[in-house]
Amino acid sequence: MRSSLVDQLARTLDEQINRVERLIILIAVAGMTLLVGADVVQRTFSRPVGKTEQLVAWLGEALAGPLSPEARAALEGPVGGAVFLVLAVIAFVFAAHAARLVTAERAGTAQPALLGSALRGLAVLAGCALAVKLLLWAFPSSVPGAQRFALGLMLWAGMLGASVATRERRHIVLDTVVKKLDADTKGPVALVSGLVTGAFCGVIALLSGMQLAGEIHEWATNEGVGLYESLPIPTWIATLAIPMAFTIMGARFVGYGIRDFRFGPPSGGDGGHGVDLDELQQQTVETGSEAKA
Numbered sequence: 001m002r003s004s005l006v007d008q009l010a011r012t013l014d015e016q017i018n019r020v021e022r023l024i025i026l027i028a029v030a031g032m033t034l035l036v037g038a039d040v041v042q043r044t045f046s047r048p049v050g051k052t053e054q055l056v057a058w059l060g061e062a063l064a065g066p067l068s069p070e071a072r073a074a075l076e077g078p079v080g081g082a083v084f085l086v087l088a089v090i091a092f093v094f095a096a097h098a099a100r101l102v103t104a105e106r107a108g109t110a111q112p113a114l115l116g117s118a119l120r121g122l123a124v125l126a127g128c129a130l131a132v133k134l135l136l137w138a139f140p141s142s143v144p145g146a147q148r149f150a151l152g153l154m155l156w157a158g159m160l161g162a163s164v165a166t167r168e169r170r171h172i173v174l175d176t177v178v179k180k181l182d183a184d185t186k187g188p189v190a191l192v193s194g195l196v197t198g199a200f201c202g203v204i205a206l207l208s209g210m211q212l213a214g215e216i217h218e219w220a221t222n223e224g225v226g227l228y229e230s231l232p233i234p235t236w237i238a239t240l241a242i243p244m245a246f247t248i249m250g251a252r253f254v255g256y257g258i259r260d261f262r263f264g265p266p267s268g269g270d271g272g273h274g275v276d277l278d279e280l281q282q283q284t285v286e287t288g289s290e291a292k293a
Helices: 002-045 051-064 069-107 114-138 146-167 183-221 241-263 269-273 277-292
Strands: none
Touching: 002 114, 002 146, 002 241, 051 069, 069 114, 146 241, 183 241
16 A cells, blocks of 8 residues: 555656656747747848848849949849849748648638738738847847857757656667566566666766756856856756756656566557567568558
8 A cells, every 4th residue: 555655656746747847848949949040030131131132143143244333232132132022922922822721621621712821921921021120120130149048948858858758668778688588577677677777867967966066166156157148047057957857867767667577567669668679570561561562
């Protein structure tokens, strides 16, 4: 009874940790996408001469020979801008129409009119143009710290993603040896595997924790040290993802090893111990037979 209660408490705690992990991953991926996207858009549209304008000028020079300064200025200015606008209108209109066609096909309704798609595409294009103007107004030179903040968020997403994969038993394991074991041997092997893997994660967590402690000490004892250049945010927040994730992964590996020792490891590759080679071979044979037929 007591053992069952402990197991239930461990499952509940693991579920709550998993929810927090997924929330942080969502925030990290969204923030990383916004930062990198904003930085790319800012760099692209803040250029004195855009890529489309350069292409138009290159085509003009290829067709008419060397251009005068006035002709080049016209091609890299209003003419190139008009070409870019036309291409953008075509792209947005057909993208909106394609999206409406897919929606209509899924709903089983009649195909939408191109005029309605054109209006929607133009509206989205106007909204994007306004967003770009606001971005350039807010960040005329660059988006400060976008790349470094994005790298920190990517570290959090990657580390916690690995932890979630551990919880769902999606880590890569080729269980050719486990499949050859009898039922009485699988439990002890799973226990040893969980303990060894958990110990390895513990070592990584310890080393990264030492690195984290050093960064926190430098940040706390020296003014202006250990901060991002653009905002007064300590850089050790990104490093924190490593010991935290490996600590959780180590605990999960040990817990799963003990659970598999008591109740037996789950069967199959999907949600089990890796790649189910028997099922993979069967699928390969079936695919080959269908191809020959």
